[in-house]
Amino acid sequence: MTVPEQRGPEPVPAMALRGLVKRFEAKTAVAGVDLDVPAGSFFGLLGPNGAGKTTTLSMAVGLLRPDGGDIRVLGHDVWRDPVRAKSLIGVLPDGARLFDRLSGGELLAYHGLLRGMDPRVVDQRAAELLDVLALGTDNRTLVVDYSAGMKKKIGLACALLHGPRLLVLDEPFEAVDPVSASLIRDILQRYVSGGGTVIFSSHVMEVVERLCSHVAIMAEGAIRRSGTLAEVRGEDSLEHVFVSVVGGRTATGSELAWL
Numbered sequence: 659m660t661v662p663e664q665r666g667p668e669p670v671p672a673m674a675l676r677g678l679v680k681r682f683e684a685k686t687a688v689a690g691v692d693l694d695v696p697a698g699s700f701f702g703l704l705g706p707n708g709a710g711k712t713t714t715l716s717m718a719v720g721l722l723r724p725d726g727g728d729i730r731v732l733g734h735d736v737w738r739d740p741v742r743a744k745s746l747i748g749v750l751p752d753g754a755r756l757f758d759r760l761s762g763g764e765l766l767a768y769h770g771l772l773r774g775m776d777p778r779v780v781d782q783r784a785a786e787l788l789d790v791l792a793l794g795t796d797n798r799t800l801v802v803d804y805s806a807g808m809k810k811k812i813g814l815a816c817a818l819l820h821g822p823r824l825l826v827l828d829e830p831f832e833a834v835d836p837v838s839a840s841l842i843r844d845i846l847q848r849y850v851s852g853g854g855t856v857i858f859s860s861h862v863m864e865v866v867e868r869l870c871s872h873v874a875i876m877a878e879g880a881i882r883r884s885g886t887l888a889e890v891r892g893e894d895s896l897e898h899v900f901v902s903v904v905g906g907r908t909a910t911g912s913e914l915a916w917l
């Protein structure tokens with residue numbers, strides 16, 4: 659007698675996007691995106707410039723209202739139940755607009771209080787984050803005087819402060835030096851091995867190949883491929899798959915002859 663396979667309930671995805679659409683006048687930036695980000699995954703969202711990654715992630719975290727579609731974070735509708743959904747997410751937006759006339763410590767304190775956290779917990783976590791991210795604990799340097807990489811790191815610290823279940827990061831490694839990039843990778847890997855989920859956009863194939871369990875390739879507002887890294891990559895390199903999916907142009911040599 660064959661014993662029927664016992665299956666538990668399907669785990670709820672950390673993020674589920676269905677039929678997501680965004681238009682900017684005549685331009686359709688996101689043209690019906692369906693995507694599941696499995697809980698516990700390290701998910702890389704790839705795509706050429708203008709593919710719609712930032713627009714998709716901004717809608718997914720409740721920063722930009724979609725024209726159509728449904729977004730759920732761990733089962734909670736981001737636009738109908740925003741308080742609950744947003745309590746579960748940590749966000750590093752593209753070109754994070756920070757209150758940059760504050761020091762790093764003050765900015766974290768401000769974020770913590772906005773999140774309704776106990777001030778003592780905020781102080782303790784802020785000191786730890788500033789220390790681990792090598793942002794200095796003197797509390798004198800204002801964020802406006804930070805370098806681009808330091809701004810990325812304080813943005814990440816703000817995203818981590820309340821202990822979210824899902825981190826949504828728009829190009830977290832952009833403008834970050836190799837030492838800081840390695841530090842950020844370690845922190846994110848530790849976060850995922852502790853049960854968290856990360857989705858981030860990137861143009862850097864090596865980073866995505868090294869870190870991600872899952873990837874999606876986006877082009878012209880649509881998801882062209884998605885799955886585990888092994889499924890998407892197959893026998894090829896991710897870069898090859900990416901170029902063949904999005905279609906690259908090559909310079910034949912006749913262009914830019916004046917150079």
Ligand SMILES: Nc1ncnc2c1ncn2[C@@H]1O[C@H](COP(=O)(O)OP(=O)(O)OP(=O)(O)O)[C@@H](O)[C@H]1O
Nearest residue numbers: 682685686687705706707708709710711712713714
């Ligand atoms: N506020 C806006 N108004 C008008 N068009 C916009 C706006 N935001 C984005 N777009 C357009 O939508 C498309 C998708 O942009 P988006 O920033 O989402 O792409 P991306 O994949 O994040 O690109 P990149 O890798 O260059 O950051 C682009 O054609 C862009 O010009």
